Amino acid sequence: MKNRNLNPGSTKVDPVTLNQWIRKAKKGDIGSYQEIYEVFARKVLNFIYRMVNSPEEAEDLAQETFVAVYQKLDTLKDNSKFEPWLFRIARNFVYQRYRMRSPATVSIDALDEDGQAVTQLVDARKNPDEAFQTAELEDVVAEVISDLPEKYREVFVLSALQHLSYQQIADIIGRSLPSIKTDIHRARLEVRKRVKDYLKV
């Protein structure tokens, strides 16, 4: 068995090669599926992570996603749509997990409503003197993203962090392109408002 997964997600792949891997994986070639995994594992993991805010849970859901994707691969008609299809499955797992939980423990809605703790964290760091360190700024960015309303966070993560096209995002979320474009713009405005104080540093 190959053991090249030292840095999964770091590889770029051209559409022709990806198409070949998908065709082989559909026939049960697990080696080709591993190639696909290595290209997308990191992107999928980080998308889920931004949605659930828990590294352990994100890891578990990412694994579930890749198992399901392999099992459903033969239902994918158009191989060029693989990436949005993959993210759509990941997104379904995220929402499925939240539906199974009681809203009192964790839900995306609860996170939105229960913004006080998060806001306090961000507020505590709003003093620029305390935020010079890179690690702290990384925390600020993480908090800003996690504090976005779910509707904006999702499109922001997919566009600004995972660099998917607007059309792909519309396919993943299942909404029209103009509506996605509007939400992405509003999300960017919201992020700018929240990081404004740090930009002056």
Add this chain to the structure above:
Amino acid sequence: MTMDCAQCAENMTAYLDGELSASDAERMRLHLSACALCSGELGSLQEAANFIESYRKELEPRLESWNLVRARISQADSFSPFRSLRWRVALATLAITAALALGYLQYQQIQRTALDKYISEYVREREARGKERSILANEIEIPYANNPFIEVKATLVDNPFQSEDR
């Protein structure tokens, strides 16, 4: 034609993300070159995007993740081998072959029954005709029947099993 400020604001993020068509992007550039307000707005959006990009922290998939995914795939396959496309195709082929074979056997059975019926009818008819013929044969007068030096044979004119050249 250039954009106005409202159109420019609406398309600003799409412009930064490279999502505008070439003609819209050109109209946007024209407007930005002439509008300090919009160009300042674009600058601050870009700055915020750069800040996020610079300080975003990403998780790395764990080293053992692929092995876990693979193990879960194998486990799922062993519980349900008919999930893969190859198995489904094989299963469908088997089902079609079985259906065709059953159909063929059924067809043969029907043919055989029809043939049996035809033969039994034919035999019944032939037996009935045989009886009729033996009654007729008894009524034929055979000349020299008692003469030991002359060999005679009784022939039936309407015997369907006797050829004409005999």
